Amino acid sequence: AQTVTQSQPEMSVQEAETVTLSCTYDTSENNYYLFWYKQPPSRQMILVIRQEAYKQQNATENRFSVNFQKAAKSFSLKISDSQLGDTAMYFCAFMKPQHNNNDMRFGAGTRLTVKP
Amino acid sequence: DVKVTQSSRYLVKRTGEKVFLECVQDMDHENMFWYRQDPGLGLRLIYFSYDVKMKEKGDIPEGYSVSREKKERFSLILESASTNQTSMYLCASSLGGADNQPQHFGDGTRLSIL
Structure with a gap:
C-alpha cells in the first residue's frame, strides 16, 4: 500500500516570502502521479499542481x-511571493492509475498561515 | 467547471440514527468517492464507486455503506450513527478510464453525532 507523509503539521510565512512544504511517499510503483491540493478555510479542496x-x-x-x-520519493511544494489568500491546509496526494479507478492517497496535511 | 454538490454543510444527528449524506456531480464522471477528514489524519477513503451500482471498500468502510443508483449521485449511509463518526465528510468525483485525472471535491459536510 502507498503511504504519504507530510512531516510539517503547521507552518507560517510572511507575506511576499517563499515557503516550501514537504511531502514524502512510499511506493514500489514506477508509474504514478502526485498532486498538491489546497483547502482554504471555506473548505472546498482545489487542485494546485500535479506531477507525472x-x-x-x-x-x-x-x-x-x-x-x-x-x-x-520526495515531492515538495514551493510557494513564491506568498499571499494572504494562500492561507489554507495543503494536502499532498499520490495516485497509482488503474483502469476505471483513480484511487488517491493523501497525507495528513500542512496548515499554512501567511502573515501580513 | 466540475461541480460536486453535497446536500448539507452542517448536520447534527443522534446516536443510533440512520444518516444519509448525498453527493451529486454534474460532469458525467464515472468515479465517485467518499472520504472522512480528521485533524492529523488527512483524508481517509471510506468507499468509492467506478460505475453505477458498483462499489468498492476503501480503507475505513466499517459502519458505513453506500449507494449509487444513478451515475451522478453517490450516497453515504451511516446505518446506526455513533459518536466516533463525528467528522468532516468529503465527496469527490473523477473521470474514469483515463490516467492522471484528479479528483474534484465538494464543500464537505461537517457531521456531529450527539
Whole structure:
C-alpha cells in the first residue's frame, strides 16, 4: 500500500516570502502521479499542481512549483511571493492509475498561515 | 467547471440514527468517492464507486455503506450513527478510464453525532 507523509503539521510565512512544504511517499510503483491540493478555510479542496512520475521536469503553475525527487520519493511544494489568500491546509496526494479507478492517497496535511 | 454538490454543510444527528449524506456531480464522471477528514489524519477513503451500482471498500468502510443508483449521485449511509463518526465528510468525483485525472471535491459536510 502507498503511504504519504507530510512531516510539517503547521507552518507560517510572511507575506511576499517563499515557503516550501514537504511531502514524502512510499511506493514500489514506477508509474504514478502526485498532486498538491489546497483547502482554504471555506473548505472546498482545489487542485494546485500535479506531477507525472515519468516526467523529469518539475511542474510549475504560476507562483507554485514542485521539487520532485523520484529516487528519494520526495515531492515538495514551493510557494513564491506568498499571499494572504494562500492561507489554507495543503494536502499532498499520490495516485497509482488503474483502469476505471483513480484511487488517491493523501497525507495528513500542512496548515499554512501567511502573515501580513 | 466540475461541480460536486453535497446536500448539507452542517448536520447534527443522534446516536443510533440512520444518516444519509448525498453527493451529486454534474460532469458525467464515472468515479465517485467518499472520504472522512480528521485533524492529523488527512483524508481517509471510506468507499468509492467506478460505475453505477458498483462499489468498492476503501480503507475505513466499517459502519458505513453506500449507494449509487444513478451515475451522478453517490450516497453515504451511516446505518446506526455513533459518536466516533463525528467528522468532516468529503465527496469527490473523477473521470474514469483515463490516467492522471484528479479528483474534484465538494464543500464537505461537517457531521456531529450527539
